[in-house]
Amino acid sequence: MAENITRAITDQINRKGSGWIFSPKDLSRLGSSEAVHVTLHRLEKQGKIRRVARGLYDLPRYSNLLKSNLSPDIDQAAHALARKFGWRIIPNGNVILNMMGISTQVPARYEYLSDGPYRKFRIGGTEISFRKVAVKEASFRYSESALVVQGLRALGPNAIDDSAIEKMRAWLPEGMRRKVLDDTRNVTKWIYDAIRKICREEQNAAS
Numbered sequence: 403m404a405e406n407i408t409r410a411i412t413d414q415i416n417r418k419g420s421g422w423i424f425s426p427k428d429l430s431r432l433g434s435s436e437a438v439h440v441t442l443h444r445l446e447k448q449g450k451i452r453r454v455a456r457g458l459y460d461l462p463r464y465s466n467l468l469k470s471n472l473s474p475d476i477d478q479a480a481h482a483l484a485r486k487f488g489w490r491i492i493p494n495g496n497v498i499l500n501m502m503g504i505s506t507q508v509p510a511r512y513e514y515l516s517d518g519p520y521r522k523f524r525i526g527g528t529e530i531s532f533r534k535v536a537v538k539e540a541s542f543r544y545s546e547s548a549l550v551v552q553g554l555r556a557l558g559p560n561a562i563d564d565s566a567i568e569k570m571r572a573w574l575p576e577g578m579r580r581k582v583l584d585d586t587r588n589v590t591k592w593i594y595d596a597i598r599k600i601c602r603e604e605q606n607a608a609s
Contacts, residue, residue, distance in 0.1 A: 407433040423460040423478040425486040489518035547585040
């Protein structure tokens with residue numbers, strides 16, 4: 403039985419690939435809580451997975467250039483924590499601008515909006531904070547809609563220039579543009595005006 407659980411957990415981790423960060427909750431369907439914890443502890447001792455924080459593990463990404471494992475992916479860690487606690491989260495501020503290629507500055511602190519309580523965690527030397535917001539902040543049909551809206555809010559109306567619009571447009575998959583345009587019709591006017599520019603071809607088609 404223990405060998406079967408170990409094989410199932412190892413297969414699941416390998417399918418997700420290097421860089422995936424997970425908690426025992428992500429593997430709960432594969433065995434009892436105790437069996438999963440024991441298996442993860444054994445795999446960590448064998449060097450097959452890495453413990454990145456209390457209750458969080460990853461399959462490390464290896465750099466051939468540096469000849470060493472890379473640091474944990476902080477965004478992956480944030481989403482692993484969200485799954486663990488059952489929260490909905492949205493990247494905020496410089497985190498989302500960095501994701502979209504608008505800012506090249508690596509955030510010193512990763513902040514996420516959440517429908518859960520205010521919490522802070524540390525992964526290595528990086529802090530992750532979750533700030534509680536009203537559920538309406540995340541009440542879009544598509545996650546891409548929430549990300550675009552938060553990205554525009556992080557920039558502010560005075561910093562939305564042609565360069566930012568083009569980078570957001572490049573980040574947003576073509577197949578999602580019409581959906582995001584329809585999904586965000588009720589947001590603040592200056593934000594929706596920017597979204598119309600991001601989705602300009604879809605806006606023209608809808609006219």
